[in-house]
Amino acid sequence: MTKTGLILAIDTKDYDLAEQWAQIADLTGQMIKIGMEFTYACGFDAVRKLARGRQVFLDLKLHDIPNTVASAIASLVSVKPAMLTIHTLGGKDMIKAARKAIDVNFPENQKPLLLGVTVLTSMDQENLNSVNLHTTPLEQVMKLAGMALDAGVDGLVCSPEEVATLRKFYEDKVVLVVPGIRLENAKTDDQKRIMTPALAHKAGANWIVVGRPITQSANPQQVAEEIICQLQD
Numbered sequence: 001m002t003k004t005g006l007i008l009a010i011d012t013k014d015y016d017l018a019e020q021w022a023q024i025a026d027l028t029g030q031m032i033k034i035g036m037e038f039t040y041a042c043g044f045d046a047v048r049k050l051a052r053g054r055q056v057f058l059d060l061k062l063h064d065i066p067n068t069v070a071s072a073i074a075s076l077v078s079v080k081p082a083m084l085t086i087h088t089l090g091g092k093d094m095i096k097a098a099r100k101a102i103d104v105n106f107p108e109n110q111k112p113l114l115l116g117v118t119v120l121t122s123m124d125q126e127n128l129n130s131v132n133l134h135t136t137p138l139e140q141v142m143k144l145a146g147m148a149l150d151a152g153v154d155g156l157v158c159s160p161e162e163v164a165t166l167r168k169f170y171e172d173k174v175v176l177v178v179p180g181i182r183l184e185n186a187k188t189d190d191q192k193r194i195m196t197p198a199l200a201h202k203a204g205a206n207w208i209v210v211g212r213p214i215t216q217s218a219n220p221q222q223v224a225e226e227i228i229c230q231l232q233d
């Protein structure tokens, strides 16, 4: 069975709260995810400060022309992220430029994994249709996955619903990072393609990403520990 780790999503505009959550992640041995909310609100000095001494997934979901994405990635070296994201919908030229930017700019032992976001976990069939995509989420994820892996990503961000198919097809040749995790299998917010931690682990996720179910709970550390228990075989 694939080993699954927990990544805590630090989605807040408040530096002190981010530090409190990151310390819970430190105690339970988790990686932290820094995304747009914290970065835009607190700035890059704060990102570097929060990242210092920690394993960081920098989830900025870059999506622009190849030259701009490559230049942006070159500016992220000082954060020393373990993983970073681009949108696969940026296309193969953008992905190849991102690959090259990592290979050229990051020191050999500090190259982050390049992850391609496939179909956002907040999108269901209706949402796909609304952007004129008349495929199922699974078909769209598989199509983007093939293109993105050919173009040079190390792994994919997908919903738990696609993990088993991707794992069967690519075996252990791809890193699968999986948000859309909910403690109950019931849709209550913006996440549409969801699963519990235990089921995402069984399906073959390398990492699950969890934010609000931990950070908005009455006892974040306890919930994090309970989730980690669900990831044991």
Ligand SMILES: O=c1ccn([C@@H]2O[C@H](COP(=O)(O)O)[C@@H](O)[C@H]2O)c(=O)[nH]1
Binding pocket: 009, 011, 035, 117, 119, 120, 121, 122, 157, 158, 179, 180, 181, 191, 209, 210, 211, 212, 213
């Ligand atoms: O398809 C995607 C890609 C990224 N995310 C990010 O993961 C976390 C999930 O947080 P929750 O509070 O557990 O919903 C959040 O930072 C998203 O930006 C995603 O949800 N789906």
